[in-house]
Amino acid sequence: MSTQLTPFQRLSEARKTFFQEGNLPTGLIDEAILSSWKRCIDHHKSVTERVVYESLPRSSFKELINVNRKLTEAANEPLEQLHRTVSGAGYALLLTDHIGHALNTYQASSHSDKLIKQAFRPGVNLSEQYIGTSAMSCALTEGRPITVSGPEHYFSVNQRLNCAAAPIIAPNGQIIGSIDITREYSLAPGSALALVTHCARAIEGRLLTQLAPYLILQLSWQQQEPATCDMLIALGPEGEILGMTPKVREVAGLSVGCGPANIQELFDLRFGDLVDASRGRRSPLLGQIHSGLSFALYPSLYKKPSLIEGTAQSNSPRTEPISKTLLPSFGDASLAERFPLALRAMNKGLPILIQGETGTGKEVMAKALHDKSNKRSGKFVAINCAAIPETLIEGELFGHTDGAYTGARRGGAPGKIEQANGGTLFLDEIGDMPLALQSRLLRVLESQEVTRLGDSTTKQLNFQLLCATHRDLNAAVARGEFRDDLLYRVKGMPLWIPPLRERSELCEFLSEQCDQVTEGRRQLTQDVLKILKDYDWPGNVRELRHALTHADVLAEDSHDLILPCYLPADIVKKSSHRTTLLNEQQLGTLKSLELEAIEEALEQASGDVNKAAKRLGIGRATFYRKLKEIRSSQ
Ligand SMILES: Nc1ncnc2c1ncn2[C@@H]1O[C@H](COP(=O)(O)OP(=O)(O)OP(=O)(O)O)[C@@H](O)[C@H]1O
Structure with missing residues (x-):
């Protein structure tokens, strides 16, 4: 009588063939899993080893979250939804980075397994090196969704688990993470591979919209707009390809790192037609790629999600009152008073000229103003006028057409001013702008029109202007180095940031900065506070943050206090408190x-x-x- 083997028994047999008899269980085990087993053997791992699930220290985990912020933001909602779907079936859920560090975890609401509880904790390293073969490690290595069931896990202790995972692929084609769902094997049969795959695709779509595209193009093989779509391309205002979902790369046969720069190089159509179609009826355009495949194309103008939760999407600027927004701390009462005034002036379209010594936080202030202003739904485009070579500054600011000069980008490119359309243009170190360019900039600022190099047509723009300088512009005007008409144009309202040594709430600011730099791990002693208070700070906040980082490093893990001996020697030496x-x-x-x-x-x-x-x-x-x-x- 022939006995039918259960799936678990079949996999156990395959495992025995490989680990005990040294033969390949061909056709029984996925190639990806076999490769993983071989890698584990190469790393001298024994299948009977105890698996340790160690979490990263708190500070390293914070850093990990910071580095992966875009991924976690894009993943939050799809993960919540998947968790709601699978948790009652005993599945715990996990989001990892590209290495296998757990970034976010959700436990199952029923059948909670002790081992899973131990492993699925934020900050635990779950890479192959630590936990052997798992669906997540295979998905990250192979770049495709996969299930790893019971005996397919490398370590014997993990044989009681059943997991499915899918990689998450960024708009540039790089694997940046994975989602994994795991439950006890005894709850099988059935894996939720299709669900994790679906969730990963949803995250990839969100990553694409983080690029703030002008147009999102959906590709479909159907002649009707698909309800959901995993073939998406994000396009900039000139039709430039900002990114795409992996499915597009797959069907178009495009490899990571190379491919067309503009949509017109991918499809046999004009970008203008897509823009027209996005505004008109929803009848699709047909586009053919070089391989001969044809797709129905559904372009739509990208709209940023509304900030008022639960309402429909909207492109209009946010309007919550200023008082509700958190102002950045500068440790100076009079500056805190002038901030709302500058913000009101900015919201009326007045350009603000931020002045202050180097390192006082002029750019921090510019960004804070933008973030709180009615232009905050647009881009904040910063340009350092002192850092660009004079020969490039014109192209950088005004943009250029195809072949406008040697080395100009194919197809032309918009300049920074054009990129700031609908947002804020921040001209840092405006006092260092070459005189010859000042008159051209003045014309653009007066008319809010820009003409690219090599072009004869102009484009109407709408942007808010913020400028900053550490120079005395009146003196520069007197010396003939700065145009007086440009000075009046940029100085709608001046905003002076006092040097650190003159701030009215210096002590509080020093402690706050210590808190920020050491992530709340250390405090300043009274002596250190006095030394820092009496120092001159020629490099202002920049120098202060460097000094605190220096102290934080020297204090290592041994002290939660910053002592005088941890400060840079020259600061202690020069402080009058010494x-x-x-x-x-x-x-x-x-x-x-x-x-x-x-x-x-x-x-x-x-x-x-x-x-x-x-x-x-x-x-x-x-x-x-x-x-x-x-x-x-x-
Ligand atoms: N209020 C603040 N809170 C936190 N960090 C700050 C603050 N002000 C300045 N910094 C930090 O100090 C450094 C210098 O700031 P920023 O570049 O804005 O100064 P700046 O005045 O524009 O300098 P520069 O004139 O050299 O361009 C940055 O690392 C910034 O993050």
């Missing part, structure tokens, strides 16, 4: 020596004050006075 500090320290040393001598003398004289004073060669009254003085200062 002299007082030394005097106090010396005084302290002398006093403790005196106390020691007095106490020793008293002890040797068995408490007889006359004898003790005699031993020290001082009078009885002096002895008493010194003893009192020293004890009261302790």
Whole structure:
């Protein structure tokens, strides 16, 4: 009588063939899993090893989350939805980075398994190197969804698990993470591979919209708009391809890192036709790629999600009142008062000129103004006028057409001013702009029209202007280095950022900065606070943050206090508090020596004050006075 093997028994047999008999269980085990088993053997892992699930230290985990912020933001909602779908079936859910660090985890609402609870914790390294073969490690290595069931796991202890995972692929084609769902094998049959795959596709679509495209193009093989679509291309305002979902890359046969730069190079159509179609009826355009495949194309103008939760999508700027928004701290009461004023002026379209010494936070202020202004749904485009070579600055600012100059990008490119359309243009170090360019910039600022290099047509724009400089522009005008008409144009309202040494709430600011730099791990001692307060800070906040980072590094893991010895030596040396500090320290040393001598003398004289004073060669009254003085200062 032939007995039918269960799937678990079949996989166990295959495992035995491989690990005990040294043969390949051909056709029984997915090639990806076999390759993973071989890698584990190469790394001298024994299948009977104990698996340790260690989490990263808190600071490293914070950094990990920071690095993967875009991924976690895009994944949040799809993960919540998948969790709702699978948790009742006993599945725990996991989002990892490209290595296998758990970024976000969800436990199952039923059938919670102890092993899964231990492994599925944020910050745990679940890469192949640590936990052997798993669906997640195979998905990350192979770049495709996969199920790993029971005995297919490398380590014996994991054989009671059943997992399915799918890689998450960024719009540039790189694998940046994975989602994995795992439950006890006994709850099988059935895996939710299709669900994780679907969730990964949803995350990839969201990653695409993070590029803030002008148009999103859906590709379909059907002659009707698909309800959901995994073939998406994000396009910029000139038809440039910003990114695409992996399915497009797959059907168009495009490899990662190379491919067409513009949609017109991928399809036999004009970008203008797509723009027209996005505004008109929803009848699809037909597009053919080089391989001869034809697709129905559904372009739509990209709309940023509304900030008011639960409402329909909207392109209109946000309108929550200023008072509700959190202002950045600069440690200065008068600056905090002027901020809302500058914001109101900006919202009326007045250009703001931010002035202050180097490192005071002019760019931080510009960004804060933009983030709170009515242009915040547009881009913040910063250009450092001092950092671009004079020969390139014109192309960089105004853009160029195809072949406008040697080395110009094929198909032309918009300049920074054009990119700021609908948002804010921040001209940093405007005082360093070459005189010859100032008149051209003035024309653009007056008309809000831009003409690309090599072009004869102009484009109407709408952007908010913010400028910054550490120079005295009045003096530059007097020297003939800066146009006075440009100065009046950019200085709708001046905003002065005081140097660090003059800030009215310096102590609070120093402590806040310490908190930020050390991620709340350390505090400043009173002495350090005094040293920092009395230092001149020629490099302002930039220099302060470097000094605190220096101290944080020197303190290592041993102290939660920043002591004077951890500060950069030149800061301690130059701080006027140092002299007082030394005097106090010396005084302290002398006093403790005196106390020691007095106490020793008293002890040797068995408490007889006359004898003790005699031993020290001082009078009885002096002895008493010194003893009192020293004890009261302790
Ligand atoms: N209020 C603040 N809060 C937190 N960090 C700040 C603040 N102000 C400045 N910084 C930090 O200090 C550094 C210098 O800031 P920023 O570049 O804005 O200064 P800046 O005045 O524009 O300098 P420069 O004139 O050299 O261009 C940056 O690392 C910035 O993040």
